[in-house]
Amino acid sequence: MSAEPFTARNHELPILIQNLTKRFGDFTAVDNVSFNVQSGEVFGWLGPNGAGKTTTIRMLLGLIKPTSGNAFVLGFDSATQTKLVHANVGYMSQQFTLYSDLTAMQNIRFYGGVHGLSSDELRQRIAEIIRTAGLEGRENTLTGSLSGGWKQRLALGCAIVHHPKVVFLDEPTAGVDPISRRQFWELIYQMAKEGVTVLVTTHYMDEAELCQRVGFITGGKLVALDSVSQLKQTQMRGQVLEIGASDPEKAMRILKAAQLNGRIPFDEVALYGAQIHAVMPDAQKYKEAIQRLLMGEDVQVSSIERVAPTLEDVFISSVKAPAAIV
Ligand SMILES: Nc1ncnc2c1ncn2[C@@H]1O[C@H](COP(=O)(O)OP(=O)(O)OP(=O)(O)O)[C@@H](O)[C@H]1O
Ligand SMILES: [Mg+2]
Incomplete structure (x- = not known):
């Protein structure tokens, strides 16, 4: 690790983002986003496809x-102190690739070697x-023949082999069954x-509910940032009426038509x-x-x-009628 002085740190927060913006040509992928994450926090970074989540993470990691x-990780400026950031973080990218022709143990050994472990x-x-x-008993199984849940847990293990203080997980449980997802969250x-x-x-709202705080990003803009319970109280623009109907699809068509006209x-x-x-302004009135x-x-x-809004209701509401938090 480089001998960059500890005093080079600007902040002690694990993650600090200030007015972070990324443009690709004319297109703004991340638009003036600011937030921080506290030590030991599990922070959910949520948003629809193409919202700018991965781009934000890539800037935090100094990859772009x-x-x-600015993006700071543990006080290090990701753009200029990238090596220090890398030494202290774990990253499971959206396309995290383990070597499928190596065994579980060989993959861990490989990633440990990359991080200079003795x-x-x-x-x-x-x-x-x-x-x-x-993975006991599967140490010598070729990674390619492990099921999705094992692979994800092994991938996490490889990402944290060097005991990082901050870990970035980009859709770590995509395509994994609910039991494996729960084990992963444990x-x-x-x-x-x-x-x-x-x-x-x-993209799983049940997982988002497990986060201590969440940030919603859509179209590159941060539109909500708070604990899940707070967001449910403050972020919904309307009230939620839950309707049980004999033919939900037909009911949907009728209600959509009533919305349109x-x-x-x-x-x-x-x-x-x-x-x-x-969702509507006054549920009682129209019930x-x-x-x-x-x-x-x-x-x-x-x-x-x-009913009280679910996080999914809040998410849809925030994404449909975004009001950027600056
Ligand atoms: N290198 C690049 N050049 C041009 N556009 C890019 C580049 N990287 C990302 N984008 C665009 O920036 C936007 C945000 O992409 P990003 O990958 O950050 O979204 P995301 O929130 O991670 O989405 P998903 O949930 O699908 O992973 C997208 O429209 C994407 O096409
Ligand atoms: Mg992404």
């Missing part, structure tokens, strides 16, 4: 330079990672308990599992009209009640 603004440290880390990833929380700061992106001022009508979530409308078209309404 910001057009303007052979004693390597031996110890291999044992620890195999144990925490639940590992995330285990790391956080040991003081590691985690920034994680996910302005009969009911829905902000949003969306399927939420087997139920429908309709009976909605019920009559559906019954009039032979759709039975088994339940209709105002």
Whole structure:
């Protein structure tokens, strides 16, 4: 590791972003984003496809330079102190590739070698990672033949082989079954308990609910930033009516038509599992009209009640009517 003085640090926060902007030609992928992440926090970095999540992470890692603004990791400027950043962070990229023709153990050894671990440290880390990833008995299995859940946990192990203080996980559980996803999140929380700061992106709202704070980015702009419970109280622009209907698809069509012709001022009508979530300014006022409308078209309404917004409701609301936080 370089002997860059500790005093070169500008801040002690694990992650600090100030007015960070990235343009590709005329296109602004990340637009004047500012936030910070506290020590030991599990921070969810959320947004639709193309929102600018990976671009933000790449700037935090110093892999690409910001057009303007700053990204600091553990006080190191990602753009100019990139080596120091790399020595102290773990990164599981969206296309994280383990070597499929190496065994689980060989992959850990390889990544440990990249980070300059001694052979004693390597031996110890291999044992620890195999144990925490639940890979006992599979040490010598070719990585290519491990199932998705094992691979993701091994990939996380490889990303943290050098005991980083800050870990960036870009959609680490994409395409993994719910049980493996839960096991993966147990590992995330285990790391956080040991003081590691985690920034994680996910499209799974159940995972986002597990984050201590979340930031929503859409079109490159930060549109919400808070704890999940706070966001549910402050970020929703309307009230949510949950509707149970005999034929949800038909009910959706009817309600969408009512939205289009302005009969009911829905902000949003969306399927939420087997139920429908309709967002509107005053749920109580339109409840009976909605019920009559559906019954009039032979759709039975088994339940209709105002519910607290889910994070998914908040997410959709923030993305549809963004108001940038600057
Ligand atoms: N090197 C590049 N050159 C040009 N445009 C780019 C480049 N990298 C990213 N973009 C664009 O910037 C926008 C943000 O991309 P980014 O990968 O950050 O999105 P994301 O939020 O990570 O999306 P996803 O959820 O799909 O991973 C996209 O429109 C993308 O096409
Ligand atoms: Mg991405």
